[in-house]
Amino acid sequence: MIEVDELGKTYPGADTPALQGVTFRVPEGSVFGLLGPNGAGKSTLIGIVLGLIRADRGSVRVDGADTHGGAVRPAVIGMVPQEPAFYPSLTVRENLEIFAAVRGFRGRSRADELARVADIARLGEHMRASAGRLSGGLKRRLSLAIGLLGSPRVLCLDEPTTGVDPQSRRFILESVEALAADRGITVIYASHYMEEVQDLCDHLAILDQGRLLCTGAMADVLGRQQRSLALRFPAPPGRGQLEALADAFLVVDAAGDTVSLDIGDPLAALPTLAGLLRDNDLRPESFHYGEQDLEALFLRLTGRQLRD
Template identity: 40%
Template sequence: MSAVQGLIPQPSGLDREDDVLTAEGLTKTFGTRTVVDGLSLRVGAGEILGFLGPNGAGKSTAIAMLTGILPPDRGAVTIDGLPLGGRTARTAKSRIGVVPQEIALYPSLTARQNLRFFAGVQGLRGAARAERVDWALEVTGLTDRAADTVSSYSGGMQRRLNIAAGLLHRPKLVFLDEPTVGVDAQSRGLIFETVLRLRRELGMSVVYTSHYMPEVEQLCDRIVIIDRGRLLAEGTRDELVAPLGDGLLRWELPAGAPEAVRRELAAHGRVESEDTPGGTALVITAHDLARALRAVTDLAVRHRLPLTGLRLDRPDLESLFLHLTGRAIRDGS
């Protein structure tokens, strides 16, 4: 655990009465590899939870267990007070909506025909089905294009219809997996508004996964970050980035750089070391980024050290994520 990770808010119990989802100790092993290792989290009523992890972090496996697609080897999931297993599994699953990243629509059918089909799969019939289809089209802003075939839709419109299909049974909890991948700014804004309406008008909770960090920062009430199957951090955006101080300063030093450099930089914040192919990188969690930068340039002059490997990061989810996991969110290594 890094020094920054040790200061970040961690889960504080899973016994809130208004939680729509609780997961305790979820573990999944494939062969000798543990993909998810003792994961615990919660989602409150009406909460939008950002769920982040780099590729290969166990995020997809975790979501499969949270939605009842994959049974855990150990641990338990509860949806709206009902165990997601055994005799209550069917009822618990009926309170979940899942919108996959892949477009799960029939391109040769119209939007209305697609939604009528999926509403029927959910057991809706007659007037109830017609009402839900009209509502889903309205809430996603597609009423005026309901009679057009999906093949004529833009990518953003298909994304919105994909969401509509997952809302027809009005679940209490919706999982949205990368809902804005490949869409333009206007469509992203409409998807944002749809998510906020679900919470505002129906009190729905949302688990939202995205590789686009500004999107998560803007939309989500609380964020969890997992890597290698374990929860690394949980909290609001401000709580998560607070331990980064004014920002991060990373300075790559050649082998044999004086130890005095690290000691002097410690006056400006917490200093951690990372091995690099050419030597060592010092990562300073700076109290005052400008003063820390001036100290680095002064040390570089006095000790004749290069500044070519210098990088500044203001505190945001991207820099926090990289610092916690050592990987950018799309890295697979």
């Protein structure tokens, strides 16, 4: 179990905090998604979890031990950072050997560990290749293999699929899934790809501008969305018509000819809604109840598209 409590961080010289009052729990063995746009605070949060960045306030505990102050051994947590984070002029094997030695592997055990992580990342046939000449996908796999050295119990991945081809992306997602399912590794997966997080993760936290917007199990978080009703009209509604709808319901989104409303209990809301549509001469072409995706959730929480 990873416990993040009241985490706050402001970088020297920055006007706004990178993180403020962030609190959530990561259950053991879960694939936990950290979702948010660039600058939301995901990398800072991961840096604090890894013990590389010092928080101004709050704490991160892994099984009760604070990640700062040396209570958590480095081998407990593995990282797959956004950048390549290996030596391009060295071969795949040389890179793995160096990082394995830093992890404390010697002699025969090092060779075994190299074979193990190379097998997971399917790097076997590329061991002699220069790391700098690998394709983008293979580079990510090498980075993943380095992160897995020493069998960490927690693996933090920061935007691991950015800039990779669909095939490699699929491979990384499947590998992460398998690591959690087969080896019981707790995964913290930071991304701004909502569909990825939705497919892969069983828990998540949504961050924006350093604040935690929502957190919990994926099913619970998306379940809260089911109160949303999207109405599509032949033409965009007028201002007066929108104001009439907004007087009765929370307008989640109004873009073009589609308006999404938070209607709460649908059975109770329908008579009011029907009267409103009739009185304001609004005739929807179609409607969709319960948008079950993170994009709509993020929009609802922030009023912005994730990739704004």
